[in-house]
Amino acid sequence: MTSATIERANDVIADTYKRFPVLLTRGSGCTLWDDSGRAYTDFVAGIAVCNLGHAHPQVAEALCRQARTLWHVSNLFYTGPQIELAAWLTGKSFADRVFFCNSGAEANEAAIKLARKYFKEAGRPERFRIISMQNSFHGRTMATLSATGQEKVKSGFAPLLEGFDFVPFDDLTALRAAVGPATAAVMLEPIQGEGGVRCPGPDYLKEVRALCDEAGLLLIFDEIQTGMGRTGTLFAYEQCGAAPDIMTLAKALANGLPMGAMLAREAVAAAFGPGAHASTFGGTPIVSAAALEVCRVFEREDVLAHAHRVSAHFRDRLEWLKGRHPLVEEVRGRGLLLGIRLAVEGDPFVIACMERGFLINCVQGNVLRFVPPLVIDAAQIDALIDCLDELFGRARQA
Numbered sequence: 001m002t003s004a005t006i007e008r009a010n011d012v013i014a015d016t017y018k019r020f021p022v023l024l025t026r027g028s029g030c031t032l033w034d035d036s037g038r039a040y041t042d043f044v045a046g047i048a049v050c051n052l053g054h055a056h057p058q059v060a061e062a063l064c065r066q067a068r069t070l071w072h073v074s075n076l077f078y079t080g081p082q083i084e085l086a087a088w089l090t091g092k093s094f095a096d097r098v099f100f101c102n103s104g105a106e107a108n109e110a111a112i113k114l115a116r117k118y119f120k121e122a123g124r125p126e127r128f129r130i131i132s133m134q135n136s137f138h139g140r141t142m143a144t145l146s147a148t149g150q151e152k153v154k155s156g157f158a159p160l161l162e163g164f165d166f167v168p169f170d171d172l173t174a175l176r177a178a179v180g181p182a183t184a185a186v187m188l189e190p191i192q193g194e195g196g197v198r199c200p201g202p203d204y205l206k207e208v209r210a211l212c213d214e215a216g217l218l219l220i221f222d223e224i225q226t227g228m229g230r231t232g233t234l235f236a237y238e239q240c241g242a243a244p245d246i247m248t249l250a251k252a253l254a255n256g257l258p259m260g261a262m263l264a265r266e267a268v269a270a271a272f273g274p275g276a277h278a279s280t281f282g283g284t285p286i287v288s289a290a291a292l293e294v295c296r297v298f299e300r301e302d303v304l305a306h307a308h309r310v311s312a313h314f315r316d317r318l319e320w321l322k323g324r325h326p327l328v329e330e331v332r333g334r335g336l337l338l339g340i341r342l343a344v345e346g347d348p349f350v351i352a353c354m355e356r357g358f359l360i361n362c363v364q365g366n367v368l369r370f371v372p373p374l375v376i377d378a379a380q381i382d383a384l385i386d387c388l389d390e391l392f393g394r395a396r397q398a
């Protein structure tokens with residue numbers, strides 16, 4: 001990418017992202033190409049978004065077919081793809097009803113609003129507080145950044161939305177102590193993604209569920225990053241022996257088209273009547289048709305079984321790296337939401353990998369995160385491992 005292009009971008013685009021000097025122009029499967037024709041194997045996937053890889057032929061075909069048929073009408077009317085998608089999602093999950101929107105933050109906004117409305121409708125308006133986790137990430141809108149447990153996301157935006165309390169993740173005692181007469185819900189990610197690919201202990205989520213039942217609280221799982229097969233099952237909650245009352249999805253739902261969803265049990269969803277909440281583009285036919293095809297490809301090609309196989313291989317190879325290089329301190333994650341915590345800063349390795357044709361990213365300063373398309377293969381994983389092995393070997397000598 002020429003410096004003139006970079007200068008032009010820096011003149012006209014809001015300066016909210018620290019970007020790499022690469023202009024990506026094309027993608028296919030797990031490979032991306034830049035404007036000079038260089039290829040990269042993609043272990044970022046738009047941050048856990050393109051689970052079926054780039055430009056998936058059947059999803060592209062479904063999208064084009066819908067583009068020639070009907071793009072958008074208001075939610076004042078029924079449309080087929082939205083209904084079929086909601087039926088698929090409720091058929092595969094604990095939920096009975098789906099509200100569609102356009103992003104993760106909006107899905108969490110809907111969840112926060114629904115939790116408050118549920119207790120208002122139940123005649124308990126004093127219950128409006130939500131307990132959230134330190135180190136969590138729930139989005140960048142005013143409500144969702146208020147729900148986020150990271151100072152760097154909130155800094156500069158006070159006054160924040162009232163009604164959020166924070167406790168350490170994976171600490172049931174602290175959670176129990178934080179529940180009060182104003183508590184309405186507990187909101188958390190089953191695995192903290194942006195927080196550094198942090199998994200809780202094996203019984204934690206089940207115990208959180210039991211605590212919520214005991215105290216009459218709603219349980220909200222933010223599965224925006226963990227959902228749609230990312231952790232080895234369609235939804236991460238399936239592995240913890242407990243289901244939430246409300247779940248939010250976005251990222252991978254339409255494989256790269258903007259879509260969010262909030263799913264809820266009937267008794268909870270019932271608090272949202274006509275006029276309570278809305279979104280102009282939510283569940284619009286063109287995006288729903290793509291998401292529906294994503295769901296069908298998941299079934300037709302048994303994407304989960306493939307992801308399960310390669311994830312075991314990926315994990316083994318990361319453990320192998322850890323055994324060889326003391327600077328790799330810990331292998332984290334589940335399914336294809338994997339990370340390694342380093343004893344040193346991660347950014348130089350992200351850049352060195354990119355120079356060698358691999359896109360990865362770094363969270364929390366020292367955790368390299370790997371969230372490739374679920375259709376990645378073992379040879380592509382091995383090539384990345386070889387690259388990291390060489391880089392870690394060099395770092396030791398330096």
Ligand SMILES: *Cc1c(COP(=O)(O)O)cnc(C)c1O
Pocket residue numbers: 102103104105106108137138139140189193194222223224225250251
């Ligand atoms: C990405 C993410 C969000 C925010 O999604 P946007 O679409 O960027 O608003 C919320 N929660 C989690 C867990 C995420 O990973």
